[in-house]
Amino acid sequence: MLAALAVAVLVGVSVGVGVWWLLRGTSLGTGTGHDTGAGPAPSVTAPSSPSLSPSPSPSTASGYRRLQDPVGYTVDVPRGWTRSEKQGRSAPVVVYDAPADGRRLQVFRIAEDTPAQSLDLAENDPGYGFARQPGYRVLDRSSGTTWAELAYRYDDTDLGARQVVDHRFQAADGTLYAIRATGPAALTPALVREPLTRALTSFCPADTECR
Template sequence: MRVFDTERQEWAGSRRERLFHPDQYLDVRRQKVVRQKTAIVLAVAGLAFGVWALAWKDEPEPYQNFTAARSDTKKDSSDGSGGGSESGGGGGTPSAEPSSSLPAGYEPWQDDEGFRVALPTGWERDSRSSQFGIDVVDYRSPDGIRRLQVFQVMETSPYESLQVAQVEAQKLDGYEAVSLAEVPGDGNQAAEHEYRADEIAGEQGGGGARHVIDHRFTAADGERYALVAYGSDADGPDDERELVDTALRWFCPPGTQCETPEG
């Protein structure tokens, strides 16, 4: 039976119809309350979704390997070859005028890896990624016979690092140890491994025994580094000794301010 609803000014349905559609038969005031509550619920839900979406957008990117990322960046900024570079070009620049504390023919060099070193003028530079710390940097003489290598070591002491390195060096053909010992210094730990070998992987200049001085030390930044000099054994050990000693005296680790060595 349908009746006329005087408040809504329309015909209302039967009681059964009211049970199935109760919201249609609420009075005007109650309908307003329902609408207000519905609007509040929708507003809160919208705000929550907005906060979630914003937080998701700002989530950090996945972790990237630092060494690999840095290597890729350097390749992109180079001439596109991704290889080494010559002294005076990419890879670093002379850091100062020649000093009286430098042997004749040497110059200080500020490398792109952040460290300072001194080496003979005109040597070529190349580098490759390392599993730890800075890239492995090689400076090589124009004839390819002599080389200075610089890298960072992960062992807890220079002597321990050399003990690990000696295990591999003993596998070289004609390996002959000259010395392996800790080196007294200015309070920082240092150790040195000097040896000869008939042939060393990656060396140029033909046959003949090679002479190597591998000096590892704790630098001013508290990190441990290696300076390794390679050369021919036929001309004696003096040129490798001068190469290591000069590089060590001028070495300044990345992110560190160091004074210019005095003569």
């Protein structure tokens, strides 16, 4: 009987050590990330949460996010820029502002027959044309079959010297739009133009198949 009792005690101690070692290995595996070789432990692993900064899709440039704007189009806008909307002369004007450096994008539909006609009117109208603004000076002017663009600078009474790239174009559904990029004159022209280039490349009206 004494011999049997001794064997039972030894078996009990061995089982206890084995259970303690297994639990220790599981704790290391889930708590420190080490692979213990003990197999998966679904009851211990917490479910993964959505990423706070999801990777952009292959068609979205790094540092930008793709927005489906409620006005009726998809466009890439720099991350962190804030959106606002106001009513323009003939259509809503959507404004995306950079909180850090004073850059801005404006997007709106235009009612004229061609982009060139719309841009000429916006520049030279005797009542509201921006050629009448203080310090106005043309920096560049170009156009194509379905688009027209004007780069200029002027002196804003509140914001100081500003530079603007005003691009008017025919979208994939045939509708005419304007996208204007503005920023302080002290910034490089390339920095002011970059969000406009991204917006034009990604711009797609709702319910339209774009390349």
